Amino acid sequence: xxxxxxxxxxxxxxxxxxxxxxxxxxxxxxxxxxxxxxxxxxxxxxxxxxxxxxxxxxxxxxxxxxxxxxxxxxxxxxxxxxxxxxxxxxxxxxxxxxxxxxxxxxxxxxxxxxxxxxxxxxxxxxxxxxxxxxxxxxxxxxxxxxxxxxxxxxxxxxxxxxxxxxxxxxxxxxxxxxxxxxxxxxxxxxxxxxxxxxxxxxxxxxxxxxxxxxxxxxxxxxxxxxxxxxxxxxxxxxxxxxxxxxxxxxxxxxxxxxxxxxxxxxxxxxxxxxxxxxxxxxxxxxxxxxxxxxxxxxxxxxxxxxxxxxxxxxxxxxxxxxxxxxxxxxxxxx
Amino acid sequence: xxxxxxxxxxxxxxxxxxxxxxxxxxxxxxxxxxxxxxxxxxxxxxxxxxxxxxxxxxxxxxxxxxxxxxxxxxxxxxxxxxxxxxxxxxxxxxxxxxxxxxxxxxxxxxxxxxxxxxxxxxxxxxxxxxxxxxxxxxxxxxxxxxxxxxxxxxxxxxxxxxxxxxxxxxxxxxxxxxxxxxxxxxxxxxxxxxxxxxxxxxxxxxxxxxxxxxxxxxxxxxxxxxxxxxxxxxxxxxxxxxxxxxxxxxxxxxxxxxxxxxxxxxxxxxxxxxxxxxxxxxxxxxxxxxxxxxxxxxxxxxxxxxxxxxxxxxxxxxxxxxxxxxxxxxxxxxxxxxxxxxxxxxxxxxxxx
Numbered sequence: 253x254x255x256x257x258x259x260x261x262x263x264x265x266x267x268x269x270x271x272x273x274x275x276x277x278x279x280x281x282x283x284x285x286x287x288x289x290x291x292x293x294x295x296x297x298x299x300x301x302x303x304x305x306x307x308x309x310x311x312x313x314x315x316x317x318x319x320x321x322x323x324x325x326x327x328x329x330x331x332x333x334x335x336x337x338x339x340x341x342x343x344x345x346x347x348x349x350x351x352x353x354x355x356x357x358x359x360x361x362x363x364x365x366x367x368x369x370x371x372x373x374x375x376x377x378x379x380x381x382x383x384x385x386x387x388x389x390x391x392x393x394x395x396x397x398x399x400x401x402x403x404x405x406x407x408x409x410x411x412x413x414x415x416x417x418x419x420x421x422x423x424x425x426x427x428x429x430x431x432x433x434x435x436x437x438x439x440x441x442x443x444x445x446x447x448x449x450x451x452x453x454x455x456x457x458x459x460x461x462x463x464x465x466x467x468x469x470x471x472x473x474x475x476x477x478x479x480x481x482x483x484x485x486x487x488x489x490x491x492x493x494x495x496x497x498x499x500x501x502x503x504x505x506x507x508x509x510x511x512x513x514x515x516x517x518x519x520x521x522x523x524x525x526x527x528x529x530x531x532x533x534x535x536x537x538x539x540x541x542x543x544x545x546x547x548x549x550x551x552x553x554x555x556x557x558x559x560x561x562x563x564x565x566x567x568x569x570x571x572x573x574x575x576x577x578x579x580x581x582x583x584x585x586x
Numbered sequence: 587x588x589x590x591x592x593x594x595x596x597x598x599x600x601x602x603x604x605x606x607x608x609x610x611x612x613x614x615x616x617x618x619x620x621x622x623x624x625x626x627x628x629x630x631x632x633x634x635x636x637x638x639x640x641x642x643x644x645x646x647x648x649x650x651x652x653x654x655x656x657x658x659x660x661x662x663x664x665x666x667x668x669x670x671x672x673x674x675x676x677x678x679x680x681x682x683x684x685x686x687x688x689x690x691x692x693x694x695x696x697x698x699x700x701x702x703x704x705x706x707x708x709x710x711x712x713x714x715x716x717x718x719x720x721x722x723x724x725x726x727x728x729x730x731x732x733x734x735x736x737x738x739x740x741x742x743x744x745x746x747x748x749x750x751x752x753x754x755x756x757x758x759x760x761x762x763x764x765x766x767x768x769x770x771x772x773x774x775x776x777x778x779x780x781x782x783x784x785x786x787x788x789x790x791x792x793x794x795x796x797x798x799x800x801x802x803x804x805x806x807x808x809x810x811x812x813x814x815x816x817x818x819x820x821x822x823x824x825x826x827x828x829x830x831x832x833x834x835x836x837x838x839x840x841x842x843x844x845x846x847x848x849x850x851x852x853x854x855x856x857x858x859x860x861x862x863x864x865x866x867x868x869x870x871x872x873x874x875x876x877x878x879x880x881x882x883x884x885x886x887x888x889x890x891x892x893x894x895x896x897x898x899x900x901x902x903x904x905x906x907x908x909x910x911x912x913x914x915x916x917x918x919x920x921x922x923x924x925x926x927x928x929x930x931x932x933x934x935x936x937x938x939x
Binding site for chain 1: 634659660662663665666667669670671672673674676677678680681682683684685687688691738741742744745746748749750755756758759761762763764765766768769770771772773774776777779780781784785801804805808832833834837838858859861862863864865868869890893894897898905908909912915916919920923924927
């Protein structure tokens with residue numbers, strides 16, 4: 253009941269929510285009322301206590317392992333925490349995590365946003381609603397199913413695609429390859445992109461649906477073509493919403509575990525060559541090596557999880573800040 | 587919502603410019619598909635090549651014709667429309683492919699043996715074996731998680747809507763819930779591993795998995811039930827308070843019953859979401875090839891975990907089991923999702939009038 257202290261001061265004011273002026277006329281609250289309210293405040297306090305507890309317990313388990321580490325945790329690439337002495341560092345994992353998430357965003361955003369534009373601006377109303385419903389349903393498919401599909405179907409099919417890219421675009425450094433393809437960062441990013449598509453698409457679609465009809469009609473009345481109308485009103489009005497959708501998708505891609513664990517052939521190298529097998533992410537590394545990890549190994553994995561936790565917190569707060577700014581903008585604009 | 591501007595645009599277009607009729611557009615599309623098909627039939631027979639080249643050819647032909655007949659601005663507009671449609675197709679096809687392949691491959695081993703047998707004494711290369719132990723584990727873990735997170739989440743959303751909607755503390759809680767929604771599922775698993783398994787020495791168990799799922803489920807339950815409570819009109823609250831009911835009485839016997847169908851929907855969607863989570867379960871339940879009915883002691887199996895471990899084995903028999911497990915999981919998740927949607931469709935917010 254940490255929040256109980258707040259109770260008495262604000263009781264009279266918000267005793268009747270949203271009831272406005274009638275709140276002042278409430279009779280004195282009884283003991284049962286106070287008890288119920290405290291229960292509710294206590295449950296609410298549990299939410300931030302939980303978040304703080306997550307940080308504290310991860311830290312508690314991670315610190316001994318980081319102390320035992322014989323090299324710098326932040327700059328080392330190897331991951332041999334159960335060696336004597338332990339040698340492990342987050343550098344390669346962190347690089348792989350950020351790189352795959354960024355690449356998946358680069359692939360997913362144009363597809364998801366243009367799909368959302370078609371659904372909201374071009375599709376007949378009923379078809380738009382039906383397809384939106386289908387996308388929502390597909391967003392419920394568990395990530396392990398995507399992982400299974402990725403492992404069995406996507407990995408072999410990415411081999412010719414990667415070979416083609418390397419043959420014709422090999423002069424671009426990131427597409428350079430030594431002729432072995434498959435379980436690469438590129439494959440993982442494509443799979444991640446497919447998985448975050450429904451999220452980015454659904455949020456963008458909702459944002460585009462809120463574009464005022466007046467704006468669109470005004471643009472059309474001034475003689476713009478449909479595309480000019482979309483560019484001038486829909487895309488500019490929805491920009492910050494789409495950006496926050498992207499940040500949310502980025503957060504999802506950062507933390508995605510099982511699908512990536514299934515389609516990456518893990519190594520601990522930092523490489524720009526996205527078509528070459530290899531690469532690893534924090535979450536996939538936890539899933540793949542947890543089973544064989546000893547005491548120090550578990551601590552090391554928890555330490556890497558702590559890094560992921562901090563990154564996703566930053567990303568999520570960033571997304572909230574963008575959404576909050578957008579709300580301010582809308583209020584002042586209307 | 588696009589009906590009025592569409593006609594407006596069409597009228598405007600016909601005022602001063604020549605436009606391509608829909609018959610002409612159909613002809614251009616059919617013609618370019620035909621030309622590409624003939625070319626591929628004569629030269630390479632590559633289906634993949636045909637699938638990739640056809641849309642490009644159709645769009646190019648359409649835009650070129652539009653440029654000649656309608657002018658550059660309209661051509662650009664048609665190009666944008668085609669690309670947007672292409673984006674939609676690119677977005678939906680892989681998702682449908684995932685569903686389709688799961689259905690086709692999953693049905694091969696989706697039999698009574700699969701649903702009633704565990705993996706005890708079954709080698710990876712054996713054709714038999716099933717997911718009974720995993721289904722039992724998943725249902726128990728999700729049930730425990732639901733039992734813990736629904737009352738807790740409901741109380742938090744009651745605070746957010748009924749008590750703290752305008753207070754600073756309420757806003758702090760609300761932001762925290764938002765942040766928790768974006769928490770990677772593996773972090774929830776690591777937290778329960780650190781707290782329950784390692785710090786409190788409770789060992790791996792179905793309960794530990796359920797706790798990890800609870801961490802993920804609470805924010806989802808809060809968000810959805812909060813939305814539903816906000817839909818309940820204030821007239822209902824005021825009526826109850828005016829009749830002399832205390833506030834907690836009003837909440838328990840008026841507000842919650844009015845929002846109950848919506849809350850049920852939200853809970854079902856939350857259950858569907860956590861049911862497919864693999865990472866938290868992997869770190870806390872640990873996996874077990876035999877049936878363990880007791881979620882409170884000893885490692886258990888879970889359906890997502892079962893799919894994950896079978897998929898990594900090199901044997902075709904194991905991969906077949908993984909597909910059937912995936913099909914079982916998808917059936918459970920989609921049934922919950924669809925049932926939840928149907929429930930909302932039939933639900934009308936009481937007006938309080």
